[in-house]
Amino acid sequence: MFAAVVEHRSFTDAAKALSVSKATVSKAVTRLEEHLDTSLFNRTSRRLALTESGKRLADHAQRLMAEGYAAEEAARDETSKLSGVVRLGAPMTFGLLRIAPLIAEFTKINPQVDVDLHLSDAHIDIVEMGLDATIRIADMPDSSLRARRLADVTLHLVASPAYLAERGTPQHPSDLGAHDCLCYANEATPDVWRFAGPGQQNVVVQVRSRITVNSGEAMLPALRLGVGISRLPDFIVGEAIAAGELEEILVDWRPAPFGLHLVTPPSRLRPARVDALLDFITQHHAC
Secondary structure, eight states, rough: HHHEEEEEEEHHHHHHTTSSSSHHHHHHHHHHHHHHEEEEEESSSSSSSHHHHHHHHHHHHHHHHHHHHHHHHHHTTTSOOEEEEEEEEEOOOHHIIHHHHHHHHHHOTTTTTEEEEEEEEEOTTTTTTSSSSSEEEEEOSSSSEEEEEEEEEOOOEEEEHHHHHHHOOOOSSSGGGGSSSEEEEEETTTTEEEEEEGGEEEEEEOOOEEEESSSGGHHHHHHHHTEEEEEEHHHHHHHHHHHHSSSEOOTTEOOEEEEEEEEESSSSOOOHHHHHHHHHHHHHOOO
């Protein structure tokens, strides 16, 4: 019941989800707080927020609940049809272009499975949000989460022909310091760019950011108008390069690739519907 309140951020909604009365849920949480001798929620008339003790307990409670559901499904007849909800996260543009079509195919094949797809370029806590898994394009730090690397995502350094005609084409990464650049806000250091080049050379450059934005796709209008230079993955700039709207520069100096990861909570136990969707994405993804 505590895990349900955390998920729904409401005693009333948790009670509805569990098909019990609000009083039953409230009494259960109160008994848990008395047993632990600590408050788990800060309650006001308008807001329900976890205390620090509640946050620590929430991860464990949600994991136990997920493992319980997974154990129930594992005990059922394996020939039964997949059913239920899968909650999946993905980056905005990659999710729209690559994951949404796969979700459409998967739900067509599995009509009793519903998918709750959360698209965001922000770094999210999948346990707190109650997600079964998320797609991340990033360097994965050590954590309690489980991450499966699906592929490398190659970045292209690009600018418009008009910008290059006006400002000149950089011949070495160090030349970028004299240029205007567009930076991706969700990196730890958006204006610090790293390159690997001929002879295993590595160069780190600090650039001047004209525009910093938390969506790679949002850089395209400025790039096309010749505002500056940016590093973006093929699924965002591939068509613009092919159409001649953007030119790739410093092709011998590659920005370090990011990994495309499938990230899940720590537990190995997952409902069959979740494993089925993740396997489908693993088999059909395209960078």
